[in-house]
């Protein structure tokens with residue numbers, strides 16, 4: 001369990017390329033890196049293609065304007081001159097820029113966190129592997145859900161043989177937000193996703209199924225894939241030669257088989273990622289929409305639902321735990337909202353803006369008092385043998 005105390009001597013000096021105000025993914029990176037304030041410290045950014053917006057955005061994040069840069073090249077050059085320059089860089093730009101920025105970052109002697117899919121070609125990956133080794137630096141890829149603790153429990157149970165011999169790996173990552181093609185021309189974040197020069201060889205195979213593929217590798221202890229057979233199509237024809245739907249059959253070394261369905265035209269679906277591993281004795285199934293639960297089904301026995309943060313889970317799984325079993329993962333979002341609203345309320349109070357304060361919704365002193373009233377009234381009622389008592 002970790003509850004925010006430092007795990008390394010000092011926070012690493014961290015910067016971002018991309019991930020600016022209009023980006024889809026930037027906030028998730030800052031949320032991941034900065035939650036505990038003990039592992040990473042944000043020192044610089046080339047957040048945006050629009051430099052004015054980068055500066056404005058960075059200032060609003062409380063950053064030193066001198067360390068907000070017009071582009072990544074300038075950032076790497078200028079930071080290298082500082083005694084406390086950036087050490088780790090995060091690359092959250094559209095896909096086609098990953099290769100050049102990762103290369104420049106490694107050459108500048110930085111560790112790298114890069115978005116998926118990493119590059120267009122395997123050869124580029126091998127080249128960067130060599131460069132990273134030469135420079136003594138590490139590269140991490142942000143498959144967002146792969147930090148979910150229960151994937152480590154799956155990995156443990158597969159390794160311990162609790163499923164028997166693995167026969168099938170059934171994977172799915174679909175949503176329906178691509179049904180309406182308007183986004184392809186109207187949304188900045190979608191335009192590059194349907195342009196082969198910017199997104200690479202694929203749309204949903206890269207955008208969605210790379211996540212699930214890695215997570216399945218994690219859960220199966222890196223079961224080696226021998227062959228794949230893919231059928232892909234663009235139901236929104238303008239996306240051709242890219243796909244908005246694909247089915248993939250998988251053959252693993254050792255005889256196991258698998259399948260992946262990935263799609264952004266799965267109408268009516270919000271976001272469903274499912275990993276099911278079927279062995280000769282039992283199966284495991286995990287859904288990203290409910291990451292707190294892992295379903296364990298042994299043939300001939302009642303099915304079990306395993307819940308995050310319990311002692312029956314493996315040590316690796318519980319080591320990544322922060323909240324405890326009674327609190328679901330989404331609780332951290334809720335806590336952050338409470339703190340944000342209270343900061344805004346304090347600010348309004350300090351400025352004498354009573355009108356704003358009046359309309360703010362957060363659990364204030366009155367709600368605290370109501371909580372005490374609730375307890376008192378309930379206790380009084382129970383102590384009197386379960387009778388009606390006034391609440392006020």
Ligand code: NAD
Nearest residue numbers: 018019020023024025047048049092093095115116144189
């Ligand atoms: P986006 O188009 O919404 O945002 C891209 C951002 O990068 C913008 O702020 C843009 O101004 C900035 N940018 C572009 N080129 C730049 C450059 N050369 N220098 C500095 N800034 C630059 O894209 P997005 O949806 O946020 O996707 C970005 C990357 O993140 C993609 O590789 C995508 O596949 C990945 N992604 C990952 C997840 C995940 O869950 N891991 C989720 C969404 C997107």
